[in-house]
Amino acid sequence: MFDLDKWQEILSTIKKNKMRTFLTGFSVAWGIFMLMILLGSGNGLSNGVAANFMNDAVNAMWIWTGETTIAHQGLKPGRPIQFRNDDYDLIEKLPGVESASGRYFMGNTRYSYENESGEYTTVTCHPELNDVEKMELIEGRFINEVDILQDRKVVVIGKDIHTALFKEKPALGEYVRINNVPFKVVGVCIEPGSTRNRNAYMPVSTAQKVFNGSNRLHNFALTIDGKTLQESQEIEERIRNTFARKHRFDVTDESALGMYNKLENYIQTMRIFQAIKIFIWIIGIGTLIAGIVGVSNIMLIVVKERTKEIGIRKAIGASPASVVGLILLESILITTVAGYIGLVLGTGLMELINYSMVQSAGDAAQQGETVFLNPTVDFGVAVAATLLLVVAGTLAGYIPAKRAASIKPIVALRDE
Structure with a gap:
């Protein structure tokens, strides 16, 4: 393996056949370069979509009301369904519901402080809304019990x-007028996954009393104790059945009660990306195989060109193992160097793209407002792919090497 003369001979052979060596190495380098690009792109898409899901709790669920479209228990269709405070008391006690927040919708409201004013969206909620939407507090605190x-x-x-x-100016402790009613500022927050932070949050009980909301609620935001698709669907069905009985509408009437199960959507989306990753691996491995086949073909040509030389070697006492080793070392050298070049170029390009995206996207990328994020390849995967390529290149060179070792000296010396 470490015979200096043998390595000098291999390098001399490579120098004499520069074009052949270049084409062989290029096919190998291109194969692993494309594998890194494909894997990096697949990871970038998967990471981007996953980051967008992480803006809110993955196990989040939103529920809202509508109008019935199916007659039920003698009641005609077209009947509006309305949530009230007792519905909140009911839903937070249901099995499978971790936390729940109700909301009374106020729409755009007028905010003013000293000489400044503007219209913004007021979100009325319970403290548990922060479990669902994960607001990031810059100053102060969120709504509490x-x-x-x-x-x-x-x-x-x-x-x-x-x-x-x-x-x-600092806002904490100051009073803003909301529709001409003074409210004390207790916190300043950033909404996850958003570059427009124009929402304000106030206690739902206060909004109901101050702004004539009675005991009405318009929707619920929940987190559920479901780890699998089946568990989340069972909780969703339990909630729908509960409200169908209470408000007397057909359980199959989706217009009466709207539901969005984020966990279900997340699991289904991640399954799609798993399938995409498998497809990418298939294409990448196919590209590697094409490179390996190229190495094998070139090594066959090498054996053919060096038939007389091999015959002379065997005639003067060279063992079959030395002949096999010589050809295998040449195959391993070309495969290793070319594979490493492809690995460096592929991972380097992905890192460059990732750096450029972070610099250009800025805060939007950090907050998850992108479908392409961190398109890099795990170092362990990259090294494993390179080692696989080296092993496969060795096997590709073994067949012609074995054939060379089996040639009889007299036949080799007669070869034209």
Whole structure:
């Protein structure tokens, strides 16, 4: 293996056949380069979609009401379904529901502070909404249970509202007027996955009393205790059956009660990307095989060209193992060097693309507002692919090497 004369002979052979060596190495390097590009692109798509899902809890569920379209228990279709506070008390106690927040919809409301004012969206909620939507607090705190119980006039404002109303001033402890009603600012937050932070959050109980909401609720945001698709669907069915009995509508009437199960959507989407990854691996391995076949063909040509030389070697006492080793070392050298070049170029290009995307996207990429994120290949996978290529190149060179070792000296010396 470490015979200097043997390595000098291999290098001399490569120098004499530069074009042949280049074409052989190019087929190998191209194969692993394309494998790295394909794997990196597949990871980039998968990471981007997964990051978008992570803006909210993966096990989140949203429920809203509509109108019935099916007659049920003597009641005509077209009947509006309305949630109330007792529905919130009911849903948070259902098996499989981890946390729940109700919302009374206020729409766009007028915010003012000193000489500044503007219209923004007010989200009325319970403290558990932060379990679902995962707001990032810059200052202060989020709505808590005491705010709900005491109907406190407090509000958590988005970063854009803070910038528009307060400019560079601190907002915590200050009072903003919401539809001319003073509310104390207790927090400033950033919404996940959004570059427009124009929402404000206030206790739902306060909104119902101050803005004539009675005990009405418009929708629920939940997190559920479901790890698999089947478990999440069972919880969804349990919730639908519960509300169908309470509000007397047909359980199959989807217009009466709308539901979005994020876990179900997440699992199905990730299955699609798993299938895409498998497809990418198939294409990449096919490209590698094409390179390996190229190496094998070139080595066959090498044996053919060096038939007389091999005959002379055997005639003066060279063993079959030395002949096999000489040809195998040449195959391993070309495969290893070319494979490493393809690996470096492929991973380097993916890292460059990733760096460029992070620099150009800025905050949007960090917050998950992209479908292509971190298109890099795991180092272990890259090394394993290169080692696989070297082993396969060795096997590809073994067949012609074995054939060369079996040639009789007298036959080799007669070869034209």
